[in-house]
Amino acid sequence: MAYAEKRGKSWRVRYQLPNGKYDSESGFETKQDALDWGRAQETDVQRKVFVNPSDGRKLFGEWVDEWRQVMDVGEMTQQTYGSRLNAVILPKWERTPIGDITSMSYRAWQAQLKAQYKKNYVDAIEGLMRMLLDDAVDEKLIPFNPMPAGSKRKRGRHVAVDTGDEYVWPTPRQARLLAENARLLRGDQWAVMILTVAYTGLRMGEVSGLRRDQLNLLGLEYGKSLRVQWQGQWLTEPAKHTVSKGETLETIAALRHADPKRAEDVAAANEIEVGAKLRAGQKLRLAKGFTLLPPKYSSYRTLILPPFLGDLLSELLAANSHDYLVFPSQRGKPLRVDDQFYGRFWHPAIRGQDEEPSRRGRPEQAALPAVEGLADMVPHGLRHGHKVWLDGQGHPRVAVEERMGHKLQGVEGTYSHTSPEMELGIARGLQEAWEKSLTDEVDQTAEWRERRSS
Template identity: 30%
Template sequence: MGYAEKRGTYWRGRYKIAPGKYGTVTDANGSTIRFDKKRDAENAANEAEAAIRNGTWRDPTAGSVTFGEYVRRWYAAQDLAASTMQNYRRHIEEHLLPAFEHMSLRDIRSPEVNTWEKRERELGYAESSIKTWRGTLHLILADAVEEGRLEANPAARRRGRGKRSGRSRNRGPEKVVTTALGILLAAERAALLSGRDDEFVAVVTKGFTGMRWGELVGLEAQYVRENAIRVEWQLYELDTGELHRCPPKDDSHRTIDIPEWHSELLTAHLTHNAPPSCSCHGRNYVFSGHRAGNDAVRKVGAKLVDVARLAGVSTGTVSAVLNRPESVREATRRDVEAAISELGYVRGGASGVLASHWRRNGFATWLFKPAVTGWYPRKAPSPARPVPIVGNPWPGVPVRGRNAAGRADACWLPIADGLTPHGLRHTHRTLLVELGAPAVLIDERIGHEDGSVQGRYTHVTSLMRKRLMEDLTSLWEAALTARRGMHPSSPVQALDRLLRTL
């Protein structure tokens, strides 16, 4: 039972929290309430004890901890996938802490959250990103509510509030998709940009299986089987640059059926390349990076820029001496070679071995986007520019090096402006719907799970699989026929063989 305690000129209410532990009646800010009358103090103390017995009491001082202190303990207590932990850390450090770090939990109210969201929007961030960050804030504060530090979650949205319009304000632009012919043309251009067939096989595989990017990069040779691909692992790229080998998203382990032509394409690729074990995981992967490993910065010794400074020339001139010595004046070439000898410069700072894996940003920016749009992206200080090509043989071979634009005689038209590597996953599902494939078979290939009653009581049959393989084969042959109608051959060897045997 609560009691009143005389403190000079006022009374305060005292109540029992636990054996040997007593609390004082306080206001919302944690300050002791000073009662003028003893009876009022006793009543307030009795109400607090009743709340403890009913399980509704909350420690008034619990919300005084700052958001920064609480969120660091919250993050340390999580035990989630490396990719999820990375995303949480990025959301917290880059967007939540700058706004709320020094605020106590009880001072974070709905108006403060809405003001933060409006400010993020004014900075030009995408609505989908802001929605994700607010979702992380909501999750953190929901745990604070559960711990008794807050009475309600200030990041929760109230239904029926805010601007109304015919469509959701948070909805992003529609995803760009392409056709089977678009997949084939994009794959051909990607191979021309990289100078090898690997990207042709990879883009075709992504477009005709709907695999996620991490699943494609993490596809091991042992999981390419006769007329099937087994998805067991993915390689997820962390902010540190490490490629983390982990199960596919949502544990969507699955076997993807592939037609005979696709199986032969992958088998020929593996036979020709005989992929070695990668240095990072010690496993044989189907696809590897297309550029030398960028580890020069982590190695000791002279760099290209050091040679350029000693010789008094630009890094471009040093590169020309290494790659096209006949294009450099003899006197300049001697100066560069003397600097190389004096500094003990080792070309590339490494062995020149190709990187074990693609990097998501590098692949999308310098291979896939130029392939589907016909433009290289902006790279400061240079603006975006068309891919310079020599038009013969068709569809054109990219021109590289100095004065590439001057030596080119053509450029590419866009195939599907705005298409991304992930857009090929959308494309595959869209093609399956066009072919009339059953929803249960589509979900199985894509790696989605239908939790409805219909999904639970519908199953994939061998007849469904056979029909889909026949339809995908017809789709592929139609794309090859259309491509051959544009030109009967290709500079990409893998595609050229297919066109000649068609």
């Protein structure tokens, strides 16, 4: 039962907590104010909605440490969350009591984020912050999430929202021209990589993690396929692996790192010998660096290839010397989409470059024409283009989304299914798109064929 005590010129109230113990709050001007406040807390205790005011004094950084301990997400998501927390969120809020984060202080920080970063990144930061504060509400550290609701009407002047399409995506002809530039720049493998993304819709992680054993290139004209089984990612923290029967450190390194020589790194991460005998079900830490992980959203899928792409991939595997990966880097290592990838390959391929002679150890640089209309396209734009092509050809939505690695929600997702005829129809539509791209400009078609034969 709440009761009030005189303390100097003010009043203190003591009230009962859910565990039966008493807590107190000071600074009330009158006895009645103190009693009203204390009785309100005890009413919340009875209604099981009580939030202890002292819990709100926990520092935000302390809450993040606790939250990380129970976070159950994949390795890539864990790394992404850690990066956003360390780079943006914690520098601002780490030493702030979680109960002192107000709507106004959050809005001021939000304005700073929008001035400093691109919209997609700001949205990602806000999504993580909302998750942290929602979980704090669930744990009764704070009574409500101070972040403004997205649909709530805001004061202030109207700000126009850009509703334009954020991604630049190619037509089949533009994808072909980009592939031609990629071939001149780095060789056949890079041309085939561009066309593979454009005509399968793979994510770049799925491209870098595409293993030779995921390609089935034998069979009839439309019998060739590609299995999406892994995505390749560069991790700063070790991933985990559950040992299957008969596996060794060498086979695990070959499977998850695409390099059996990295068995020594896996052994070091687990403080065991390279030749140690493993048991089925044993949990291992993999090495840091390039690692093959399950595809995003566990979107395993098998894609029927248009015949032209199956032929190009067959030729590539015959010429490619890497034991595991279909698209390794120039030096035979796992592909990394970093600043060097953009500066030395992607940007010259889409924006063109001037011819430069060889000098001071640098190889000569072939002149490349810019692919008109693609100057601002990122690699993910090829995946967007794939979706646009399939929608434009009128394929069933369920088949398109399944090929993209998406799952339909609601009733449509429950009752819609992709048939073999739908998959075959997509492959035929993509083959027609490729053949049409070759006839869009006859002179460039001849040039493409001449380049392939040279």
